[in-house]
Amino acid sequence: MDFVLKTHNLNKHFRKPVDFHVLKNINLEIKKGEFTSIMGKSGCGKSTLLYILSTMDTDYEGELYLNNELITGQSAARLAHLRNKHIGFVFQFHYLLGEFTVLENIMLPAQKLGERSDAEIKAKAMEILDMLNIGHLGHKLARRISGGEKQRVAIARALINEPSILMGDEPTGNLDSHNSDNVLNIFKKLKKEKGLSLLIVTHDEDFARQTDRIIYMEDGRIVEQ
Numbered sequence: 001m002d003f004v005l006k007t008h009n010l011n012k013h014f015r016k017p018v019d020f021h022v023l024k025n026i027n028l029e030i031k032k033g034e035f036t037s038i039m040g041k042s043g044c045g046k047s048t049l050l051y052i053l054s055t056m057d058t059d060y061e062g063e064l065y066l067n068n069e070l071i072t073g074q075s076a077a078r079l080a081h082l083r084n085k086h087i088g089f090v091f092q093f094h095y096l097l098g099e100f101t102v103l104e105n106i107m108l109p110a111q112k113l114g115e116r117s118d119a120e121i122k123a124k125a126m127e128i129l130d131m132l133n134i135g136h137l138g139h140k141l142a143r144r145i146s147g148g149e150k151q152r153v154a155i156a157r158a159l160i161n162e163p164s165i166l167m168g169d170e171p172t173g174n175l176d177s178h179n180s181d182n183v184l185n186i187f188k189k190l191k192k193e194k195g196l197s198l199l200i201v202t203h204d205e206d207f208a209r210q211t212d213r214i215i216y217m218e219d220g221r222i223v224e225q
């Protein structure tokens with residue numbers, strides 16, 4: 001079976017100020033093309049888990065596999081490369097560079113990866129913008145567009161390197177219902193048309209119900225999938 005992501009007995013402790021066992025024996029498998037949401041009460045460990053899965057946090061016990069490759073123990077430089085190439089990440093806040101245009105923002109991760117010419121990257125960025133129905137925003141400064149538009153641009157930026165999986169930590173948490181629906185519909189379209197795998201932490205029941213699978217967490221454990 002091809003898994004985009006897989007963990008084996010993942011555990012994490014925060015050691016300070018006192019030992020806190022925040023993730024307990026997480027065994028998780030995300031199939032290619034699957035749209036999964038993670039739900040659970042505030043403080044149950046969702047963001048902590050997502051940061052490990054996205055390879056940003058390496059301080060854990062157990063094993064993490066990305067596209068069937070063991071990620072645990074790889075060098076920071078290798079992780080940065082794998083992350084940029086294979087994982088798209090969308091946060092609750094967009095983190096766009098306000099003084100750069102929308103196109104420039106989207107192109108940055110691909111320029112950093114350095115595998116394509118600027119002309120190719122620009123063509124790809126425009127294709128993604130069109131797919132997200134925001135082609136008209138390309139030449140605007142990022143600070144001059146609306147909140148909902150910013151989040152769509154952040155999604156476009158996360159897609160520029162054609163990742164294996166798109167992860168989000170409450171990507172609709174800061175949006176009104178209209179813009180949340182917009183983002184959900186984009187995610188569904190990416191799954192359907194591009195076969196993209198998605199893993200999204202959300203507090204929104206309506207959002208989660210429309211995904212293929214909901215993983216419920218409680219007190220650092222997966223209690224139901």
Ligand SMILES: Nc1ncnc2c1ncn2[C@@H]1O[C@H](COP(=O)(O)OP(=O)(O)OP(=O)(O)O)[C@@H](O)[C@H]1O
Pocket residue numbers: 014016017020022040041042043044045046047048049
């Ligand atoms: N650096 C840290 N040191 C100690 N404890 C931490 C640290 N970061 C987070 N925690 C604790 O770990 C637990 C899990 O936090 P996490 O942010 O993963 O929860 P969450 O499920 O994402 O919550 P929310 O839905 O509110 O975002 C919480 O009790 C939090 O207070």
